[in-house]
Amino acid sequence: MRRPLLPLLALVLALVAGACGQDGTTTGAAASEPKRIVSLSPTATEMLFAIGAGDQVVAVDSNSNYPAEAPKTDLSAYQPNIEAIAGYKPDLVVYSDDPGELKAGLDKLSIPVLHQPAATDLDDSYAQLGQLGQATGHADEAGQLAATMRAEIDKIAAAARPERPLTYYHELDKNLYTATSKTFIGQLYDQLGMKNIADAADKDGSGYPQLSAEYVIKADPDLIFLADTKCCGQSARTVAARDGWNELTAVRTGGVVELDDDVASRWGPRVVDFLKTVAAKVQTAEAVRS
Amino acid sequence: MTRGGLLGAGCAALAGAALAAVLAGPVRLAPGAVLLELAGRLPFVDTHSGLTSQEVAILWQLRLPRVVLGGLVGAMLALAGAAYQGVFRNPLADPYLLGAAAGAGLGATLAIAYGPDTSGWPVDLLPLAAFAGAITGVVAAYALGRSGGARTTTTLILAGVAVAAFLTAVQTYVQQQRAETLREVYGWILGRLTTAGWREVVLMVPYALVSTVAILLHRRLIDVLAVGDDEAASLGVRATRVRLVVVAAATLATAAAVAVSGLIGFVGIIVPHTIRLVAGPSHRLLVPLSLVGGAAFLILADLVARTVMAPAELPIGVITAFFGAPFFALVLRTARQVA
Numbered sequence: 001m002r003r004p005l006l007p008l009l010a011l012v013l014a015l016v017a018g019a020c021g022q023d024g025t026t027t028g029a030a031a032s033e034p035k036r037i038v039s040l041s042p043t044a045t046e047m048l049f050a051i052g053a054g055d056q057v058v059a060v061d062s063n064s065n066y067p068a069e070a071p072k073t074d075l076s077a078y079q080p081n082i083e084a085i086a087g088y089k090p091d092l093v094v095y096s097d098d099p100g101e102l103k104a105g106l107d108k109l110s111i112p113v114l115h116q117p118a119a120t121d122l123d124d125s126y127a128q129l130g131q132l133g134q135a136t137g138h139a140d141e142a143g144q145l146a147a148t149m150r151a152e153i154d155k156i157a158a159a160a161r162p163e164r165p166l167t168y169y170h171e172l173d174k175n176l177y178t179a180t181s182k183t184f185i186g187q188l189y190d191q192l193g194m195k196n197i198a199d200a201a202d203k204d205g206s207g208y209p210q211l212s213a214e215y216v217i218k219a220d221p222d223l224i225f226l227a228d229t230k231c232c233g234q235s236a237r238t239v240a241a242r243d244g245w246n247e248l249t250a251v252r253t254g255g256v257v258e259l260d261d262d263v264a265s266r267w268g269p270r271v272v273d274f275l276k277t278v279a280a281k282v283q284t285a286e287a288v289r290s
Numbered sequence: 291m292t293r294g295g296l297l298g299a300g301c302a303a304l305a306g307a308a309l310a311a312v313l314a315g316p317v318r319l320a321p322g323a324v325l326l327e328l329a330g331r332l333p334f335v336d337t338h339s340g341l342t343s344q345e346v347a348i349l350w351q352l353r354l355p356r357v358v359l360g361g362l363v364g365a366m367l368a369l370a371g372a373a374y375q376g377v378f379r380n381p382l383a384d385p386y387l388l389g390a391a392a393g394a395g396l397g398a399t400l401a402i403a404y405g406p407d408t409s410g411w412p413v414d415l416l417p418l419a420a421f422a423g424a425i426t427g428v429v430a431a432y433a434l435g436r437s438g439g440a441r442t443t444t445t446l447i448l449a450g451v452a453v454a455a456f457l458t459a460v461q462t463y464v465q466q467q468r469a470e471t472l473r474e475v476y477g478w479i480l481g482r483l484t485t486a487g488w489r490e491v492v493l494m495v496p497y498a499l500v501s502t503v504a505i506l507l508h509r510r511l512i513d514v515l516a517v518g519d520d521e522a523a524s525l526g527v528r529a530t531r532v533r534l535v536v537v538a539a540a541t542l543a544t545a546a547a548v549a550v551s552g553l554i555g556f557v558g559i560i561v562p563h564t565i566r567l568v569a570g571p572s573h574r575l576l577v578p579l580s581l582v583g584g585a586a587f588l589i590l591a592d593l594v595a596r597t598v599m600a601p602a603e604l605p606i607g608v609i610t611a612f613f614g615a616p617f618f619a620l621v622l623r624t625a626r627q628v629a
Contacts, residue, residue: 063470078469175477175484176603201602213352213484215601217344218317232474243487244351247344 033137034092034112038085040077041096044116045070046268047129048094051145053136059088066262066270082106092135119184119267122153128267145269152272157191160279162286165195166222169211169250170264173228174238176211183207184267185227188275192282197221217244222285224250225257225278227264234258253288257281296569300582304361307586311357311593312349316600319345351487359486359550360592361585362494364557366501366547368584370540371558372565372576373505376512377533378443385544385558388450388537389427392457394548397423399461399475403468416478417493417549424545427457432537443533481554481607483592490550497546502581504539508532509573516571554588554607556614561587564617567624 037057039045045064048057060070061077075084077097082105085093093106094114106113114135119125126146133142168189170179179185181196186207189196197219201209228234236256240246250256259277263270312328313321319341327339327349341349370385378387386392401419428450435449465475511532514522519529547554561584562576569575591609598604 076466076469078472079466173473173477175482177477201599203599203602209599209602210484210605212316212596212601212603214315214317214348214596217348217352220344231470242485243355243489244347247347 034090034135036088036090037092037094037136038075038088038090039064039070039094040075040080040085040102041094041116042066042077042262043096043119043266043268044094044114044128044132046266046270047132047142048136050269051129051133051136051138051141053132053138056136058090082109086111094132121184121187122271124184125267125271126150129269149269149272153191153275156272156275156279157193160192160282162193162282165193166282166285167195167197167219168223168225169197169216169219169221170225171228171234172208174232174234176213176216177208178211180207180209185264188271189278191275192279194223194278194282213242213244217247220247220249221255222249222289223255223257223281224248225259225264227259227261229258230261253285255281255285255288293575296575297578297582300579300586304582304586304589307589307593308357308361311360311589312353314593314597315348315353316596317345317348319349324349355488355491356483356486356592356596357589359491359494360483360589362491362498363483363547363551363554364561364588364591365581365585366494366498366543367554367557368561368580368587369502369505369577370544370547371584372562372573372580373512373536373540374558375562376573376576377515377536378447379516380443380447381563382559383447384556385540385547386454386553386555387447388431388541389453389457390424390541390544390548391427391553392454392461393427393430394420394424394545395475395479395553396457396461396464397421397426398478398552399464399471402474402478403464403471417490420478420552421545421549423457424548425541427453428537428541432534478552480605481552481610483551483595483606484603486550494546494550497542501539501543501546505536505543505577508536508539509577512536512573512577552607554610556610556617557584557588557591560610560614560617 033056035056037048037053038059039048039057040061042061042064045057045060046066048054049067049070054067054069058071059073059075061075062072063077064070064072075081077095078099080095080099080102082102085106086109090111092112092114094116095102096116096118098115103113103115114131116128116131119128126149129142129146130139133139170185170189172178178198180198180202181187181190182199182202186196197216198209198211201211201215203209224239226234226236226239235258236251236254239256240251245251257277259274263274313319313324323339323341326337327341327346330337330339367385371383374383374385374387375381397419398416400423401415405415405419431450431453432446434453435446465472511527514525514527515529515532517525522529562580565576565579565583569579588606588610591613592606595604595606595609
């Protein structure tokens with residue numbers, strides 16, 4: 001009864017060898033590294049693909065719309081369904097928010113998880129990149145990417161240091177919810193030496209106050225950044241059409257900037273693109289002023 | 291106090307609230323200059339207020355329409371509340387009783403989730419959808435409540451509960467399908483006057499006028515309904531017909547308010563009940579006093595909403611509920627002691 005086992009063993013070994021051979025694309029990946037990652041965080045998705053771990057990702061949530069090759073599914077990050085997630089047989093689940101039972105449910109199924117909450121500053125972003133690099137066997141790429149981001153951001157910041165700080169208003173929705181300078185996005189504007197008009201309004205320290213229209217008009221920001229173009233259909237045209245807003249400097253001088261909501265709300269590698277967009281507008285606004 | 295005295299006091303309160311709301315705001319405008327600027331728009335008066343063009347824009351395009359709209363919305367919600375409580379003989383009835391809120395919520399959510407880009411249109415889709423949703427909700431509740439055969443108010447109220455539950459379920463489903471719309475839908479549901487402008491005022495005025503006239507004309511008949519449908523019939527009043535007309539007018543008022551301001555709670559309950567405590571239960575006085583009282587109350591609530599955390603805003607629904615909820619408990623206590 002022993003001998004028939006030998007060919008079976010040989011077959012198993014051959015299969016394993018074959019599987020390892022296919023793995024050649026993800027260089028340096030050890031056998032213990034996850035091959036079936038599910039990402040429930042659009043930022044983590046962008047990071048995973050940017051550090052070359054895209055091949056190891058089998059499914060991403062319904063809002064992970066970048067990069068285009070990400071395997072987008074209808075998995076919801078807001079109402080995560082543990083069974084649906086487990087259906088992809090993941091060996092790692094990355095998420096940013098747990099609305100309740102997500103981690104507990106995955107723990108029960110012994111599925112490893114990685115929690116990457118919204119970054120509070122750029123160092124947080126780099127740390128999360130490093131974490132993902134470690135977890136996926138792409139630590140080197142992650143380290144390089146973080147270094148490149150740092151260098152690019154420093155370069156952009158050094159080039160754009162206006163003498164008098166430009167004031168700005170960053171709009172999250174058309175009910176005038178905004179972000180102050182202490183939020184992640186606010187610190188990016190800080191890099192360019194800009195001044196946030198909402199700081200005085202943040203009495204409860206949430207970082208995301210709702211402004212009154214009167215105050216925005218009175219503050220008369222040099223630049224208005226719209227992070228509600230996709231969600232809520234806002235544009236330079238709709239802003240100009242608001243009651244009383246046609247008086248604003250930004251509206252009269254073409255200083256209303258239509259951002260990509262996604263880029264402006266994530267803390268992944270595309271913050272560099274975001275900063276480039278903003279820096280270009282700062283230059284234009286400077287030229288207008290002088 | 292006499293009838294005229296009470297009405298006079300109500301109008302004085304409204305005028306005071308409106309004046310305070312125009313003078314105060316997150317941006318400090320000199321009160322004297324504001325009054326001069328306002329007077330300057332009167333015919334044959336020519337003044338120089340000394341306000342900058344920016345301050346003029348703040349006053350005329352932001353603050354004033356917001357005060358006017360707050361007054362209109364408050365008046366309509368209180369009017370509808372008084373009317374609903376009267377025709378249903380139920381002190382807990384409010385403007386959202388028959389599914390108007392749930393219907394409007396669904397309409398608004400559908401417009402936000404699936405509506406086309408309306409930025410080039412003369413009117414936004416959102417208020418129209420909310421308006422249509424509110425009317426649809428109440429019509430469905432009315433049809434359902436009457437098809438049961440029994441024409442009691444209880445059947446109607448229960449039908450409203452069923453319709454509201456169903457519409458809310460659909461709304462939640464749509465919201466889940468389009469998670470990226472959550473923020474906007476949530477903002478709408480909280481109620482808002484933040485983005486109020488003259489456009490919303492113009493949108494609302496015709497409906498406000500029609501409902502006000504209809505309910506004012508029926509206010510004595512609502513009093514007759516208080517004795518019960520059968521007794522009203524013996525007095526020659528067809529209760530179901532009166533109820534239909536009043537509910538239709540109150541629904542129109544509610545839908546118009548909801549369309550421009552989202553769901554602002556408690557106004558329709560606390561204002562009519564306060565007035566009942568002061569002026570008695572007769573609708574002859576209750577209806578007109580609710581109009582001015584509701585307007586004054588919401589103008590003041592909005593004044594708090596935009597100044598207490600200035601330059602940040604507080605959701606107005608938080609203010610009305612903060613004052614409304616304790617008051618509501620008080621009304622319940624008093625009602626129980628009387629009974």
